[in-house]
Amino acid sequence: MTGNEMAYYAEGGIERHQYDVVVVGAGGAGLRAAIAAHEAGAETAIVCKSLLGKAHTVMAEGGIAAALGNRWPEDNWEVHFRDTMRGGKMLNNWRMAQLHAQEAPERVQELEDWGALFDRTEDGLISQRDFGGHRYARLAHVGDRTGLEMIRTLQQRAVQIGIDVFMECTVTELLKAPSAQGEDVVSGVFGYWRETGRFVTIEAPAVILATGGIGKSFKVTSNSWEYTGDGHALALRAGASLINMEFVQFHPTGMVWPPSVKGLLVTESVRGDGGVLRNSEGKRFMFDYIPDYFKAETADTEEEADRWYEDKKNNRRPPELLPRDEVARAINSEIKAGRGSPHGGIFLDIASRRDAEFIRKRLPSMYHQFKELADVDITAEPMEIGPTCHYVMGGIEVDPDTEVSSVTGLYAVGECSGGMHGSNRLGGNSLSDLLVFGRRAGEAAAAYASGLAERPAVSEEAVRAGEWSALAPFQVEGGDNPYTIQQELQQAMNDLVGIIRTASELKDALTRIEELKERAAGMGVEGHRQYNPGWHLALDLHNMLLVSEAIAKAALAREESRGGHTRDDFPTPSPEWGSKNLVVRLDDSGAGVDLVEQPLPEMPPELKKYFEES
Template identity: 75%
Template sequence: MTEYERHSYDVIVVGAGGAGLRAAIAAHDAGAKTAIVCKSLLGKAHTVMAEGGAAAAMGNLWPEDNWKVHFRDTMRGGKMLNNWRMAQLHAQEAPDRVLELEEWGALFDRTADGLISQRDFGGHRYARLAHVGDRTGLEMIRTLQQRAVALGIDVFMECTITDLFKDGDRISGAFGYWRENGKFIVFEAPSIVLATGGIGKSFRVTSNSWEYTGDGHALALRAGATLVNMEFVQFHPTGMVWPPSVRGILVTESVRGDGGILKNSEGRRFMFDYIPEFFKAETADTIEEADGWYTDKTNNRRPPELLPRDEVARAINSEIKAGRGSPHGGIFLDIASRRDPEFIMRRLPSMYHQFKELADVDITREAMEIGPTCHYVMGGVEVEPDTAMSLVPGLYAAGEVAGGMHGANRLGGNSLSDLLVFGRRAGLNAAYYAVRSKSAPVTVTEEEITAAEADAVAPFAEDGGENPYSVQSDLQDVMHTLVGIIRTEAELEQALVDIAALRDRAAKLTVTGGPEYNPGWNLAIDLHNMLQVSECIARAALERTESRGGHTRDDFPMTDQSWGRKNIILKAIGDKIDLSIQPLPVMPDELQTFFEEK
């Protein structure tokens, strides 16, 4: 066994996006000795891609808005498959978490009377997204990062966690390596918070950056935790499609929230053709298409482009498949004909520069070419709603890596407030658990460390094996083609066969060179996580014989009400993935009444 660093903390937070930073701040404030371990650089997180705003029922533009309406919107957006308690806590606590950010220095856009401005977003009854132009996630990261640094929280940057340790059934620590030099590092801690984000790099077209390889999901599985409803993968309706080098990069929903409309190659605004019966029932007697809006029963006028993301993504996919797509395989998003250049430059500065610099498109003068891109996974680590703890004592999860909060489909803007609400809860409860654990300290053994090291360096010992980039490329093709936005039984069964073959190939990966900044070695380690999580997605998608939210089965196109009372739970048993069905937690009667109100 080679030499390694060893550190001891009360709480280790894996991931430095919004959820990880908020968890670390909460744990520190609760008195825990806390460290943040991040795969990339501090501040380099997918949180910055959440550009539109943080959803919180503050009532600054619509006094009628409140947590009950936000809760109802979230549950309906999630097709009623959300963990009701998580949705309730989120709706109740989001306003305080946004105000807390403001107290820490976040600079939000303002209304005329000085309140935090709020904008429209898909699936939200009222304009409730607190925002900073189209750079809200960046401002959130800046604020939380500055707060964490000011508090003196230790940060281990460019450090990848490869294994979690357990003492009996409890978490005892983590094993990782420095990407700079390949040296190993061991953390002893009774509490670990996973805040590692999503799984998008398993798909060919994604808005996610290179870090999103399902690390937290796989770490939790191997530690004995469960994943819930991994079939629900959100394809954001609007990602760039041209040029190929930028395919998948996110185009914020703020463009549609600020008046952008979707058109096909015939120049026709097509979204009125795709308003679901559920939403038609929510509107007034007539849908006002003349001026491009429909009016709901609260007289809140909304464009059909602001239907929930799953509805918009399927509509775009249908137009493309019908041959009415743009020259490069997308459709058109037009704000130039709806807003003057000054408005666009003020409200959407990042989008203007993104298209101008990457695609040579001036969005103040011409339409954007966009199409669906893998963006977010609603499924994740199964956690207890109030504490954010998994089934494994001492292991917590918050943000995108945690499941349950968003049900079958996440509403735009709910991600930023989700990571604030549950990042704080995870950090606090991880600190409390660490204090309670002091009477029975956990230990990490040399045998565990030796085994983790052997797994990490295995690709260097294999001669004539597979190139990890070839395996990843083939995995992305499988997931994009067979487990994408539209699924069938035959394709999902084939995907599982292909993933099994890829796992066999991944068992014999070969990397050359040394461990210092070796991207092939880094990917070889990540690839095992990607394959395990991809199998979970495909297996759950095959099991759910209906279409709901982010899961569309072409062979089962309707929503099956019996599936609306079930969760699909996945657990690792050795190298196998075990699947079981559990009943959805029953919502209390007092919350049920919210859905009876008109």
């Protein structure tokens, strides 16, 4: 057996290992957290649902937001902080937004020190590009493959320093045990190898969840198959809380044709490099959708917007570079008004604005993606695009400095954590978020584990309970097919909890989710544990249904429109709702969720001044 020398097989054939820190997820957040924990002296392991290097972080193509000041010396962490808070409509945890803006430049430089090959400016500095909602060009990038380069660099670093990796292994339970003080604390994780179906228990006093998002609960999504809300649901069942779950970001630009790739991401870099949005009449329609609070910074004529690319100091930004929630709603409105493209989207045009050499150099992945998948040459014709479920701003509620949840020993980073982005995430902030808080979580988890006088023990009862729960679908004969339930859930979430919401549709969604939960309790799977994707989906569905209920229930409660949450029956932001968050916890039955309102943390005066002056 390779890896940790403490590994052994217990009676009953359940594989067991022991570490100080276990990181669940091998995207940017998980890898950075594992590196930090290992470098702090903790025996560390990574558990990932897919293969190492296949994390969804590779789909973050545009760049890493950090106020390096390489393009604009005027840029600094204060401006980045202000942009992030404004983009999140002031519902962000101010401390997380502050730490993120302050520490992102150092994390990017660190990535370069580890071998990341960024594009360069004329002076040889890390190049930075424009993205929606950012006052200055501040996204460090590698063409339109930044996420891939980030994963390559972090993965290489993790392997180089000797971190153990459990690939194609799914965690189904967080294990807890009483501490010396009598409180239930984290004691490890229980899961199974996807190939063989064999169970594995990993004992660890500190667990970092870095499992990504919830997009596979929606029919049209840019998310990969792993994004089934595992971390959100694991944390809920362990006793942690979720925050901001009503805020789901629909990226403005996903592919709409052919059907086999509907929802696949089209990077914001296309608009950052000059692409414009047009309806079926050829009109550049975004000028009709500039919100009042951005009018002072946004061009209101085509001539002014076009001059911005040549003389950015003296002209206002194109409306295509408004925050993602604003652009997605505008596109949705054009489609609903009957001005959409032949396949139900609108047109994204860079061909008429940039020469072919520029497009192939700056957007090589997009050029290849459309050529191979849609037979469209983006250097010669426009792309058909439309909104796609892309990111959830909501996640596990954590301490902003250490990323620890309300459950001792349980940490969360990346998309499965909440608070940092408020009601809407700015493009590029996701990758710097992973780096900044991944490092902080890894260091905090290592410090906690090393400070324990006695490690919490994993009980055989907890292990057997995890085993019984995982095997339950095999005990059902003639039960519902998990694929049918998944399809019905995705359709319901797409139709009723999508980009525009109403009370009646949200109530309908909750009713359907309850019905699906009842059917899921009687799901049956056939065959054996080896190579059984139906079984894998049956286990994932319990997470998807729980998280979908949290989203729909929070969306019904928040009677306003803000960021990634738009209510047709409450179309404007509310000052009352602008001062509080919704927190979701598991209800007494253990099968559903309850909501409580929670006031926003008070921002200190030295930070408030950035908004009072604007």
